[in-house]
Amino acid sequence: MPTSSIKRVACYVRVSTENQLENYSIDEQTDRLKAFCKAKDLTIVKFYTDGGYSGGNMNRPGLQQMLKDIKGKHIDMVIVYKLDRLSRSQKDTLTLIEDEFLSNDVDFVSMSENFDTSTPFGKAMIGILSVFAQLEKDQITERFTMGRIGRAKNGYYHGGPTAPTGYDYVDGELVVNEYEALQVKEVFKRFLEGKSINAIQKYMSEHYTNKYGNWSSHTLVLNILRNNVYIGKVKFKGKVYEGKHKPIISTEVFNEVQKLLTSTKREDSKTIFQKNPFKANNLLTSILYCKKCGARFCGNHGNYVCYSRGKTDRRKIIDPNCKNKKWNIQALDKIVKDEILEAALNKDYFNKIISTKKVDTIDNSKEIKKRIDEIDKQIIRMMDLYQVGGIPIEQISNRIAKLKKEKDTISDQLIGKKQTKLSISEAKGILSRSAMILGNGDLSQQRMVVSNLIDYIDIDDELIQIHWSFV
Structure with a gap:
Protein backbone atom coordinates (compact mmCIF):
# COMPACT_ATOMS: atom_id res chain seq x y z
CA MET A 1 0.00 0.00 0.00
CA GLU A 142 -23.14 -33.64 -7.84
CA ARG A 143 -24.29 -32.54 -11.30
CA PHE A 144 -21.05 -33.79 -12.82
CA THR A 145 -21.40 -37.15 -11.08
CA MET A 146 -25.02 -37.48 -12.18
CA GLY A 147 -23.92 -36.74 -15.72
CA ARG A 148 -21.27 -39.45 -15.60
CA ILE A 149 -23.77 -41.93 -14.16
CA GLY A 150 -26.13 -41.05 -16.99
CA ARG A 151 -23.40 -41.61 -19.56
CA ALA A 152 -22.50 -44.95 -18.01
CA LYS A 153 -26.16 -46.08 -17.98
CA ASN A 154 -26.36 -45.18 -21.65
CA GLY A 155 -23.31 -47.31 -22.35
CA TYR A 156 -20.69 -44.60 -22.84
CA TYR A 157 -17.18 -44.92 -21.46
CA HIS A 158 -16.53 -42.22 -18.84
CA GLY A 159 -12.76 -42.41 -18.52
CA GLY A 160 -12.12 -39.32 -20.64
CA PRO A 161 -9.65 -39.04 -23.48
CA THR A 162 -7.26 -41.58 -21.91
CA ALA A 163 -8.64 -44.70 -23.56
CA PRO A 164 -7.66 -48.18 -22.36
CA THR A 165 -5.12 -50.06 -24.46
CA GLY A 166 -6.99 -51.56 -27.41
CA TYR A 167 -9.27 -48.57 -27.94
CA ASP A 168 -9.10 -44.97 -29.11
CA TYR A 169 -11.38 -42.26 -27.72
CA VAL A 170 -13.17 -40.62 -30.66
CA ASP A 171 -16.03 -38.11 -30.33
CA GLY A 172 -16.85 -39.28 -26.82
CA GLU A 173 -16.90 -42.99 -27.65
CA LEU A 174 -14.50 -45.93 -27.56
CA VAL A 175 -13.41 -47.16 -30.99
CA VAL A 176 -11.38 -50.34 -31.41
CA ASN A 177 -7.72 -49.80 -32.26
CA GLU A 178 -7.15 -52.99 -34.23
CA TYR A 179 -3.39 -53.18 -33.72
CA GLU A 180 -3.66 -52.67 -29.97
CA ALA A 181 -6.66 -55.04 -29.84
CA LEU A 182 -4.38 -57.68 -31.30
CA GLN A 183 -2.02 -57.10 -28.37
CA VAL A 184 -4.82 -57.33 -25.80
CA LYS A 185 -5.87 -60.68 -27.27
CA GLU A 186 -2.26 -61.83 -27.09
CA VAL A 187 -2.20 -61.03 -23.35
CA PHE A 188 -5.37 -63.04 -22.69
CA LYS A 189 -4.18 -65.90 -24.88
CA ARG A 190 -0.82 -66.21 -23.15
CA PHE A 191 -2.36 -66.11 -19.70
CA LEU A 192 -4.76 -68.92 -20.62
CA GLU A 193 -1.79 -70.89 -21.94
CA GLY A 194 -0.32 -70.81 -18.44
CA LYS A 195 2.19 -68.00 -18.79
CA SER A 196 2.88 -65.96 -15.66
CA ILE A 197 2.18 -62.23 -15.46
CA ASN A 198 5.91 -61.62 -15.38
CA ALA A 199 6.50 -63.70 -18.51
CA ILE A 200 3.64 -62.01 -20.37
CA GLN A 201 4.89 -58.52 -19.49
CA LYS A 202 8.41 -59.38 -20.61
CA TYR A 203 7.21 -60.85 -23.91
CA MET A 204 4.88 -57.95 -24.71
CA SER A 205 7.53 -55.37 -23.82
CA GLU A 206 10.04 -57.02 -26.13
CA HIS A 207 7.71 -57.48 -29.09
CA TYR A 208 5.08 -54.73 -29.11
CA THR A 209 4.48 -51.03 -28.61
CA ASN A 210 1.23 -49.15 -28.04
CA LYS A 211 0.09 -45.54 -27.80
CA TYR A 212 1.40 -45.30 -24.23
CA GLY A 213 4.86 -46.55 -25.18
CA ASN A 214 5.46 -50.19 -24.33
CA TRP A 215 4.43 -52.85 -21.87
CA SER A 216 6.69 -51.67 -19.09
CA SER A 217 4.58 -52.67 -16.09
CA HIS A 218 3.27 -55.90 -14.57
CA THR A 219 0.33 -53.87 -13.31
CA LEU A 220 -0.64 -52.93 -16.87
CA VAL A 221 -0.92 -56.61 -17.82
CA LEU A 222 -2.93 -57.47 -14.72
CA ASN A 223 -5.26 -54.48 -15.15
CA ILE A 224 -5.98 -55.52 -18.73
CA LEU A 225 -6.82 -59.06 -17.65
CA ARG A 226 -9.25 -57.69 -15.06
CA ASN A 227 -10.85 -54.90 -17.10
CA ASN A 228 -14.36 -55.80 -18.25
CA VAL A 229 -14.31 -52.95 -20.77
CA TYR A 230 -12.89 -55.59 -23.13
CA ILE A 231 -16.16 -57.54 -23.07
CA GLY A 232 -18.21 -54.44 -23.88
CA LYS A 233 -18.95 -53.21 -20.35
CA VAL A 234 -18.59 -49.80 -18.70
CA LYS A 235 -18.23 -49.33 -14.97
CA PHE A 236 -18.88 -46.34 -12.72
CA LYS A 237 -19.04 -46.09 -8.93
CA GLY A 238 -19.00 -49.87 -8.52
CA LYS A 239 -21.84 -50.58 -10.97
CA VAL A 240 -21.43 -52.25 -14.36
CA TYR A 241 -23.47 -51.30 -17.42
CA GLU A 242 -23.70 -52.58 -20.99
CA GLY A 243 -21.42 -50.46 -23.17
CA LYS A 244 -21.97 -49.19 -26.68
CA HIS A 245 -18.43 -50.01 -27.76
CA LYS A 246 -17.35 -53.17 -29.56
CA PRO A 247 -15.90 -55.94 -27.33
CA ILE A 248 -12.39 -57.20 -27.97
CA ILE A 249 -12.58 -60.35 -25.82
CA SER A 250 -15.43 -62.86 -25.61
CA THR A 251 -17.31 -63.14 -22.34
CA GLU A 252 -16.38 -66.83 -22.11
CA VAL A 253 -12.66 -66.11 -22.37
CA PHE A 254 -12.89 -63.21 -19.90
CA ASN A 255 -14.76 -65.30 -17.32
CA GLU A 256 -12.23 -68.11 -17.62
CA VAL A 257 -9.42 -65.64 -16.99
CA GLN A 258 -11.19 -64.27 -13.91
CA LYS A 259 -11.50 -67.80 -12.53
CA LEU A 260 -7.79 -68.37 -13.04
CA LEU A 261 -6.90 -65.01 -11.51
CA THR A 262 -8.96 -65.88 -8.47
CA SER A 263 -7.48 -69.36 -8.24
CA THR A 264 -3.90 -68.08 -8.40
CA LYS A 265 -4.11 -65.78 -5.35
CA ARG A 266 -1.62 -66.59 -2.60
CA GLU A 267 -0.86 -65.27 0.86
CA ASP A 268 2.05 -63.48 -0.81
CA SER A 269 0.53 -61.05 -3.30
CA LYS A 270 3.75 -61.09 -5.35
CA THR A 271 3.30 -64.76 -6.27
CA ILE A 272 1.21 -64.03 -9.33
CA PHE A 273 4.05 -62.01 -10.81
CA GLN A 274 6.91 -64.30 -9.89
CA LYS A 275 5.63 -67.85 -10.15
CA ASN A 276 3.75 -70.03 -12.57
CA PRO A 277 0.07 -69.41 -11.73
CA PHE A 278 -0.70 -73.10 -12.08
CA LYS A 279 1.79 -74.39 -9.49
CA ALA A 280 0.05 -76.51 -6.87
CA ASN A 281 0.24 -79.79 -4.96
CA ASN A 282 -2.25 -81.70 -7.12
CA LEU A 283 -2.70 -82.15 -10.84
CA LEU A 284 -6.09 -80.49 -11.18
CA THR A 285 -5.93 -77.85 -8.46
CA SER A 286 -7.11 -74.42 -9.75
CA ILE A 287 -9.08 -75.78 -12.75
CA LEU A 288 -11.83 -77.71 -10.92
CA TYR A 289 -15.10 -75.88 -10.27
CA CYS A 290 -18.30 -76.87 -8.52
CA LYS A 291 -21.23 -76.86 -10.94
CA LYS A 292 -23.67 -76.59 -8.05
CA CYS A 293 -22.39 -73.49 -6.22
CA GLY A 294 -19.56 -72.14 -8.38
CA ALA A 295 -16.77 -72.53 -5.82
CA ARG A 296 -13.43 -74.12 -6.66
CA PHE A 297 -12.38 -77.63 -5.66
CA CYS A 298 -9.27 -78.19 -3.58
CA GLY A 299 -7.23 -81.20 -2.56
CA ASN A 300 -8.05 -82.32 0.98
CA HIS A 301 -7.06 -85.60 2.67
CA GLY A 302 -6.82 -87.56 -0.56
CA ASN A 303 -9.93 -86.07 -2.16
CA TYR A 304 -10.87 -83.19 -4.42
CA VAL A 305 -13.65 -81.38 -2.54
CA CYS A 306 -15.68 -78.23 -3.14
CA TYR A 307 -14.48 -75.39 -0.90
CA SER A 308 -18.09 -74.76 0.15
CA ARG A 309 -18.44 -78.34 1.36
CA GLY A 310 -14.94 -78.80 2.76
CA LYS A 311 -14.96 -75.41 4.52
CA THR A 312 -11.15 -75.36 4.62
CA ASP A 313 -11.07 -71.67 3.68
CA ARG A 314 -14.01 -69.51 4.78
CA ARG A 315 -13.15 -66.84 2.20
CA LYS A 316 -13.83 -69.31 -0.62
CA ILE A 317 -17.15 -70.67 0.62
CA ILE A 318 -20.02 -69.70 -1.69
CA ASP A 319 -22.82 -71.95 -0.45
CA PRO A 320 -22.24 -73.54 2.99
CA ASN A 321 -25.01 -76.06 2.21
CA CYS A 322 -23.36 -77.40 -0.95
CA LYS A 323 -23.26 -81.22 -1.04
CA ASN A 324 -21.38 -81.81 -4.29
CA LYS A 325 -19.57 -85.16 -4.44
CA LYS A 326 -16.01 -85.60 -3.18
CA TRP A 327 -13.70 -87.17 -5.74
CA ASN A 328 -10.71 -89.33 -4.95
CA ILE A 329 -7.69 -87.43 -6.26
CA GLN A 330 -6.08 -90.38 -8.02
CA ALA A 331 -9.39 -91.48 -9.56
CA LEU A 332 -10.26 -88.04 -10.97
CA ASP A 333 -6.69 -87.44 -12.16
CA LYS A 334 -6.87 -90.72 -14.08
CA ILE A 335 -10.20 -89.81 -15.69
CA VAL A 336 -8.83 -86.47 -16.92
CA LYS A 337 -5.55 -88.00 -18.10
CA ASP A 338 -7.48 -90.68 -19.98
CA GLU A 339 -9.55 -87.98 -21.70
CA ILE A 340 -6.38 -86.18 -22.80
CA LEU A 341 -4.82 -89.41 -24.07
CA GLU A 342 -8.03 -90.27 -25.91
CA ALA A 343 -7.92 -86.87 -27.63
CA ALA A 344 -4.27 -87.45 -28.47
CA LEU A 345 -4.64 -90.98 -29.88
CA ASN A 346 -8.18 -91.01 -31.28
CA LYS A 347 -8.54 -88.70 -34.27
CA ASP A 348 -12.33 -89.04 -34.36
CA TYR A 349 -12.59 -88.09 -30.69
CA PHE A 350 -10.37 -85.05 -31.24
CA ASN A 351 -12.49 -83.95 -34.22
CA LYS A 352 -15.61 -84.40 -32.10
CA ILE A 353 -14.17 -82.04 -29.48
CA ILE A 354 -13.32 -79.28 -31.93
CA SER A 355 -16.66 -79.62 -33.74
CA THR A 356 -18.50 -78.65 -30.56
CA LYS A 357 -16.58 -75.39 -30.26
CA LYS A 358 -17.26 -72.16 -32.10
CA VAL A 359 -14.21 -71.03 -34.01
CA ASP A 360 -13.52 -67.36 -33.41
CA THR A 361 -11.34 -66.21 -36.29
CA ILE A 362 -9.91 -62.80 -36.94
CA ASP A 363 -8.04 -61.51 -39.98
CA ASN A 364 -5.67 -58.86 -38.74
CA SER A 365 -3.58 -58.69 -41.89
CA LYS A 366 -4.64 -55.14 -42.77
CA GLU A 367 -3.73 -53.71 -39.37
CA ILE A 368 -0.52 -55.75 -39.23
CA LYS A 369 0.60 -54.41 -42.61
CA LYS A 370 -0.25 -50.89 -41.48
CA ARG A 371 1.90 -51.28 -38.39
CA ILE A 372 4.77 -52.76 -40.42
CA ASP A 373 4.66 -49.72 -42.70
CA GLU A 374 4.78 -47.45 -39.62
CA ILE A 375 7.77 -49.36 -38.26
CA ASP A 376 9.59 -49.07 -41.58
CA LYS A 377 9.02 -45.32 -41.59
CA GLN A 378 10.27 -45.03 -38.01
CA ILE A 379 13.42 -46.95 -38.90
CA ILE A 380 14.04 -44.63 -41.85
CA ARG A 381 13.58 -41.60 -39.59
CA MET A 382 16.03 -43.04 -37.10
CA MET A 383 18.59 -43.51 -39.86
CA ASP A 384 18.05 -39.92 -40.97
CA LEU A 385 18.62 -38.73 -37.41
CA TYR A 386 21.89 -40.65 -37.33
CA GLN A 387 23.04 -39.00 -40.54
CA VAL A 388 22.33 -35.46 -39.35
CA GLY A 389 23.85 -36.22 -35.95
CA GLY A 390 22.67 -35.09 -32.54
CA ILE A 391 21.63 -38.49 -31.14
CA PRO A 392 24.15 -41.06 -29.86
CA ILE A 393 24.53 -44.09 -32.13
CA GLU A 394 23.82 -46.40 -29.15
CA GLN A 395 20.35 -44.92 -28.69
CA ILE A 396 19.57 -45.17 -32.39
CA SER A 397 20.86 -48.75 -32.60
CA ASN A 398 18.81 -49.88 -29.59
CA ARG A 399 15.68 -48.23 -30.92
CA ILE A 400 16.09 -49.74 -34.40
CA ALA A 401 16.75 -53.18 -32.89
CA LYS A 402 13.53 -52.96 -30.85
CA LEU A 403 11.54 -51.85 -33.92
CA LYS A 404 12.95 -54.71 -35.99
CA LYS A 405 12.07 -57.21 -33.27
CA GLU A 406 8.49 -55.95 -33.22
CA LYS A 407 8.35 -56.13 -37.00
CA ASP A 408 9.63 -59.72 -37.02
CA THR A 409 7.06 -60.72 -34.42
CA ILE A 410 4.03 -59.35 -36.22
CA SER A 411 5.30 -60.33 -39.68
CA ASP A 412 4.96 -63.97 -38.63
CA GLN A 413 1.21 -63.38 -38.39
CA LEU A 414 0.85 -62.28 -42.01
CA ILE A 415 0.65 -65.81 -43.36
CA GLY A 416 -3.11 -65.57 -42.96
CA LYS A 417 -3.52 -68.13 -40.21
CA LYS A 418 -6.54 -67.80 -37.93
CA GLN A 419 -5.94 -66.64 -34.39
CA THR A 420 -7.57 -68.47 -31.51
CA LYS A 421 -6.96 -69.00 -27.83
CA LEU A 422 -4.98 -72.16 -28.63
CA SER A 423 -4.74 -73.11 -32.29
CA ILE A 424 -5.56 -76.60 -33.53
CA SER A 425 -1.94 -77.15 -34.55
CA GLU A 426 -0.72 -75.98 -31.13
CA ALA A 427 -3.17 -78.33 -29.41
CA LYS A 428 -2.02 -81.25 -31.58
CA GLY A 429 1.58 -80.44 -30.76
CA ILE A 430 0.91 -80.56 -27.02
CA LEU A 431 -1.23 -83.68 -27.36
CA SER A 432 1.51 -85.46 -29.30
CA ARG A 433 3.79 -85.14 -26.27
CA SER A 434 1.11 -85.65 -23.62
CA ALA A 435 1.46 -89.46 -23.31
CA MET A 436 5.16 -89.23 -22.49
CA ILE A 437 4.79 -86.29 -20.09
CA LEU A 438 1.69 -87.59 -18.28
CA GLY A 439 3.38 -90.96 -17.91
CA ASN A 440 6.90 -89.91 -16.94
CA GLY A 441 6.95 -86.15 -16.21
CA ASP A 442 6.98 -84.57 -12.79
CA LEU A 443 3.89 -82.88 -11.36
CA SER A 444 4.74 -79.39 -12.66
CA GLN A 445 5.28 -80.75 -16.20
CA GLN A 446 2.03 -82.69 -16.08
CA ARG A 447 0.16 -79.67 -14.79
CA MET A 448 1.52 -77.55 -17.62
CA VAL A 449 0.13 -80.03 -20.17
CA VAL A 450 -3.26 -80.10 -18.44
CA SER A 451 -3.49 -76.33 -17.95
CA ASN A 452 -2.58 -75.69 -21.59
CA LEU A 453 -5.16 -78.08 -22.97
CA ILE A 454 -7.99 -77.50 -20.47
CA ASP A 455 -9.49 -74.17 -19.44
CA TYR A 456 -11.50 -75.56 -16.53
CA ILE A 457 -13.52 -78.59 -15.43
CA ASP A 458 -17.05 -78.50 -13.99
CA ILE A 459 -17.98 -81.11 -11.37
CA ASP A 460 -21.65 -81.96 -10.76
CA ASP A 461 -21.64 -85.11 -8.60
CA GLU A 462 -20.88 -87.88 -11.12
CA LEU A 463 -20.94 -85.56 -14.13
CA ILE A 464 -17.53 -84.27 -15.22
CA GLN A 465 -17.51 -81.63 -17.97
CA ILE A 466 -14.15 -80.66 -19.48
CA HIS A 467 -13.84 -77.26 -21.15
CA TRP A 468 -10.96 -77.52 -23.61
CA SER A 469 -8.82 -74.51 -24.41
CA PHE A 470 -8.49 -75.20 -28.13
CA VAL A 471 -11.26 -74.19 -30.55
Missing part, protein backbone atom coordinates in the same frame (compact mmCIF):
# COMPACT_ATOMS: atom_id res chain seq x y z
CA PRO A 2 1.33 3.48 -0.80
CA THR A 3 2.01 5.91 2.04
CA SER A 4 -0.50 8.38 0.55
CA SER A 5 -4.06 8.22 1.92
CA ILE A 6 -5.47 8.55 -1.61
CA LYS A 7 -6.53 5.14 -2.83
CA ARG A 8 -6.19 4.27 -6.49
CA VAL A 9 -9.53 2.76 -7.44
CA ALA A 10 -10.27 0.40 -10.32
CA CYS A 11 -13.90 0.04 -11.36
CA TYR A 12 -14.90 -3.16 -13.07
CA VAL A 13 -18.06 -3.37 -15.20
CA ARG A 14 -19.43 -6.30 -17.17
CA VAL A 15 -22.50 -7.20 -19.18
CA SER A 16 -23.37 -10.46 -20.83
CA THR A 17 -25.52 -10.65 -23.96
CA GLU A 18 -28.70 -11.47 -22.06
CA ASN A 19 -28.20 -8.48 -19.73
CA GLN A 20 -27.86 -5.76 -22.39
CA LEU A 21 -31.48 -4.66 -21.97
CA GLU A 22 -31.47 -4.76 -18.17
CA ASN A 23 -30.45 -2.02 -15.75
CA TYR A 24 -26.94 -3.47 -15.72
CA SER A 25 -25.83 -1.84 -18.99
CA ILE A 26 -22.25 -0.61 -19.16
CA ASP A 27 -23.32 3.05 -19.14
CA GLU A 28 -25.64 2.50 -16.17
CA GLN A 29 -22.95 0.72 -14.13
CA THR A 30 -20.34 3.34 -15.05
CA ASP A 31 -22.55 6.26 -14.00
CA ARG A 32 -23.46 4.72 -10.66
CA LEU A 33 -19.86 3.78 -9.86
CA LYS A 34 -18.68 7.33 -10.66
CA ALA A 35 -21.34 8.77 -8.36
CA PHE A 36 -20.44 6.32 -5.59
CA CYS A 37 -16.71 7.12 -5.77
CA LYS A 38 -17.40 10.88 -5.84
CA ALA A 39 -19.53 10.58 -2.71
CA LYS A 40 -16.80 8.55 -0.98
CA ASP A 41 -14.03 10.86 -2.20
CA LEU A 42 -12.31 7.99 -4.03
CA THR A 43 -10.07 8.50 -7.07
CA ILE A 44 -10.86 6.29 -10.08
CA VAL A 45 -7.71 5.48 -12.02
CA LYS A 46 -9.28 3.22 -14.61
CA PHE A 47 -12.47 1.49 -15.74
CA TYR A 48 -12.06 -2.14 -16.82
CA THR A 49 -14.89 -3.19 -19.11
CA ASP A 50 -16.01 -6.58 -20.43
CA GLY A 51 -18.94 -6.27 -22.79
CA GLY A 52 -20.71 -9.44 -23.90
CA TYR A 53 -18.81 -11.82 -21.61
CA SER A 54 -20.43 -14.42 -19.37
CA GLY A 55 -19.88 -14.18 -15.63
CA GLY A 56 -19.15 -17.91 -15.56
CA ASN A 57 -15.99 -17.41 -17.59
CA MET A 58 -12.83 -16.07 -15.94
CA ASN A 59 -11.03 -15.60 -19.25
CA ARG A 60 -12.23 -12.05 -19.90
CA PRO A 61 -9.83 -9.45 -21.33
CA GLY A 62 -10.88 -6.62 -19.01
CA LEU A 63 -10.69 -8.82 -15.92
CA GLN A 64 -7.34 -10.31 -16.89
CA GLN A 65 -5.86 -6.85 -17.55
CA MET A 66 -7.08 -5.67 -14.14
CA LEU A 67 -5.47 -8.67 -12.45
CA LYS A 68 -2.24 -7.92 -14.28
CA ASP A 69 -2.31 -4.31 -13.07
CA ILE A 70 -3.02 -5.49 -9.52
CA LYS A 71 0.09 -7.66 -9.60
CA GLY A 72 1.97 -4.60 -10.89
CA LYS A 73 0.91 -2.67 -7.77
CA HIS A 74 -1.04 -0.03 -9.72
CA ILE A 75 -4.34 -0.51 -7.84
CA ASP A 76 -5.38 -0.22 -4.18
CA MET A 77 -9.09 -0.95 -4.42
CA VAL A 78 -11.52 -2.68 -6.81
CA ILE A 79 -15.18 -1.60 -6.92
CA VAL A 80 -18.06 -3.29 -8.76
CA TYR A 81 -21.73 -2.39 -9.01
CA LYS A 82 -22.85 -5.89 -7.90
CA LEU A 83 -21.04 -9.07 -6.89
CA ASP A 84 -22.36 -10.96 -9.91
CA ARG A 85 -20.63 -8.40 -12.17
CA LEU A 86 -17.31 -9.81 -10.92
CA SER A 87 -18.41 -13.43 -11.38
CA ARG A 88 -21.53 -15.57 -11.47
CA SER A 89 -19.64 -18.27 -9.59
CA GLN A 90 -19.39 -18.00 -5.80
CA LYS A 91 -16.24 -20.10 -5.95
CA ASP A 92 -14.59 -17.84 -8.54
CA THR A 93 -15.66 -14.72 -6.64
CA LEU A 94 -14.05 -16.01 -3.45
CA THR A 95 -10.90 -16.98 -5.36
CA LEU A 96 -10.61 -13.49 -6.87
CA ILE A 97 -11.14 -11.74 -3.54
CA GLU A 98 -8.81 -13.91 -1.45
CA ASP A 99 -6.11 -14.96 -3.93
CA GLU A 100 -5.96 -11.97 -6.27
CA PHE A 101 -7.17 -8.91 -4.32
CA LEU A 102 -6.43 -9.34 -0.61
CA SER A 103 -3.18 -11.23 -1.18
CA ASN A 104 -1.94 -8.16 -3.10
CA ASP A 105 -3.20 -5.67 -0.46
CA VAL A 106 -6.12 -4.60 -2.63
CA ASP A 107 -9.50 -3.98 -0.97
CA PHE A 108 -12.71 -5.02 -2.66
CA VAL A 109 -16.07 -3.20 -2.58
CA SER A 110 -19.44 -4.21 -4.03
CA MET A 111 -21.63 -1.10 -4.16
CA SER A 112 -25.10 -2.70 -4.14
CA GLU A 113 -24.44 -5.28 -1.39
CA ASN A 114 -22.45 -2.81 0.76
CA PHE A 115 -19.63 -5.38 0.73
CA ASP A 116 -16.31 -3.83 1.77
CA THR A 117 -13.32 -6.02 2.72
CA SER A 118 -11.65 -3.09 4.53
CA THR A 119 -14.35 -3.27 7.26
CA PRO A 120 -14.95 -5.95 9.92
CA PHE A 121 -18.37 -6.68 8.42
CA GLY A 122 -16.81 -7.16 4.97
CA LYS A 123 -14.24 -9.57 6.38
CA ALA A 124 -17.05 -11.56 8.00
CA MET A 125 -18.87 -11.64 4.67
CA ILE A 126 -15.87 -13.44 3.14
CA GLY A 127 -16.51 -16.36 5.51
CA ILE A 128 -20.16 -16.45 4.48
CA LEU A 129 -19.15 -16.29 0.85
CA SER A 130 -16.81 -19.26 1.35
CA VAL A 131 -19.73 -21.34 2.67
CA PHE A 132 -21.74 -20.61 -0.46
CA ALA A 133 -18.68 -21.26 -2.60
CA GLN A 134 -18.32 -24.74 -1.07
CA LEU A 135 -22.04 -25.33 -1.60
CA GLU A 136 -21.67 -24.34 -5.23
CA LYS A 137 -18.68 -26.66 -5.62
CA ASP A 138 -20.64 -29.56 -4.09
CA GLN A 139 -23.58 -28.88 -6.41
CA ILE A 140 -21.31 -28.81 -9.45
CA THR A 141 -19.71 -32.09 -8.34
